[in-house]
Amino acid sequence: MKALLVIDLQKAVVEDAVDVPGVLSRVNHLINEARNNGAPLIFIQHQEEGDPQMSPGSPSWEFVDELDFRNGDSLVHKKYRDGFADTELKDLLLSTGTTEVVVTGAQSDYCVQTTALSALAQGFDVTLVRNGHTTCATGPGNGSVPGASVVEFINGHFEWLFYPDRKISVEEAASISL
Numbered sequence: 001m002k003a004l005l006v007i008d009l010q011k012a013v014v015e016d017a018v019d020v021p022g023v024l025s026r027v028n029h030l031i032n033e034a035r036n037n038g039a040p041l042i043f044i045q046h047q048e049e050g051d052p053q054m055s056p057g058s059p060s061w062e063f064v065d066e067l068d069f070r071n072g073d074s075l076v077h078k079k080y081r082d083g084f085a086d087t088e089l090k091d092l093l094l095s096t097g098t099t100e101v102v103v104t105g106a107q108s109d110y111c112v113q114t115t116a117l118s119a120l121a122q123g124f125d126v127t128l129v130r131n132g133h134t135t136c137a138t139g140p141g142n143g144s145v146p147g148a149s150v151v152e153f154i155n156g157h158f159e160w161l162f163y164p165d166r167k168i169s170v171e172e173a174a175s176i177s178l
Helices: 018-036 091-094 108-121 146-159
Strands: 002-007 040-047 076-078 099-108 125-134 168-170
Touching: 002 018, 002 108, 018 040, 018 099, 018 125, 040 091, 040 108, 076 091, 099 108, 108 125, 108 146, 125 146, 146 168
Parallel strands: 002 040, 002 099, 040 076, 099 125, 125 168
Antiparallel strands: none
């Protein structure tokens, strides 16, 4: 069974990210498909005590208004870039019979990539949504490299990644069935 992971689409996280309206539209399409087909849907939200932008309850910590997050949706709070580190994510996925995670969200070069790589190590197949993740246009992690190039680098990294006994793919949102 496939589960959809929606990682850190929070106001502060996507403030200077590339193609946010397009990514949100495609992610919301996948959210709708997951709901309609009964696929597990898990939102992951980063929080950091002491960081005013990422403190729980602060306006910039909230998910972006356009994201179709609803009360009652499965929600995992994380403190690290890895959505599995010190969270209940693995147990939640196993309890739903999930064998493959479909990964979307922000930041491509941090939380998206790290959580997807960790999913492989945790025993899950991974589909990275080629046009369903974003990162900062420019920033401390990518220097002067344009954000769109960082997104494509991460996509290319996963297209050529091999992992023992795991299936890894990079697919457009429109071609993914949940």
